[in-house]
Amino acid sequence: xxxxxxxxxxxxxxxxxxxxxxxxxxxxxxxxxxxxxxxxxxxxxxxxxxxxxxxxxx
Numbered sequence: 001x002x003x004x005x006x007x008x009x010x011x012x013x014x015x016x017x018x019x020x021x022x023x024x025x026x027x028x029x030x031x032x033x034x035x036x037x038x039x040x041x042x043x044x045x046x047x048x049x050x051x052x053x054x055x056x057x058x
Contacts, residue, residue: 007051007054007055008028008029008030008047008050008051008054009028009029009030010026010027010028010029010047010050011026011027011029012024012025012026012027012043013025013026013027021038021039021040021041022037022039022040022043023036023037023038023039024036024037024043025037026043026046026047028050030054031050
């Protein structure tokens with residue numbers, strides 16, 4: 001059976017919900033980098049950016 005490569009692991013902490021969206025922090029566990037986000041869209045963009053950087057460095 002073929003082992004799947006994990007693109008990235010993230011720990012997402014939602015601190016509060018204001019203006020119908022989330023605010024919190026995201027930890028990229030492989031790089032030990034934490035960033036704050038102010039909206040769900042910003043959270044998605046942070047994950048997308050991290051995964052793109054991983055793919056380019058492979």
